[in-house]
Amino acid sequence: MRTAIGYTIESIGYVVGAQGLVSFASQTFFGTEWGWLHKVVDLPSTAHLGIVAVGLALVVVGARTRQAPARRDIA
Numbered sequence: 001m002r003t004a005i006g007y008t009i010e011s012i013g014y015v016v017g018a019q020g021l022v023s024f025a026s027q028t029f030f031g032t033e034w035g036w037l038h039k040v041v042d043l044p045s046t047a048h049l050g051i052v053a054v055g056l057a058l059v060v061v062g063a064r065t066r067q068a069p070a071r072r073d074i075a
Contacts, residue, residue, distance in 0.1 A: 003066050010062025017055020024048035 019037045026034035027045035037043075037051065 006062045006064075006066030008062070009065060010059050013055045013058025013060075013062055015055070016058060017052050020048045020051030020053075020055055024052065 019035045022035040023033070023037045023043075024045055026032050027048065037048070043051075
């Protein structure tokens, strides 16, 4: 179960981070809107870097959750 949850959190992190990066790059370098994030929220381009950071944090948490040793209760 821990592995499945870790993969799920990590996968969500990749999607969120990629959308933040695409939105930042499109607004900063091209002046257009790419991805689906702009359809959900209207943020300045620098705020999209925060979205990238949230995505990276989710990836790290998901990887650590997968790699954490299983706890055994000794009664």
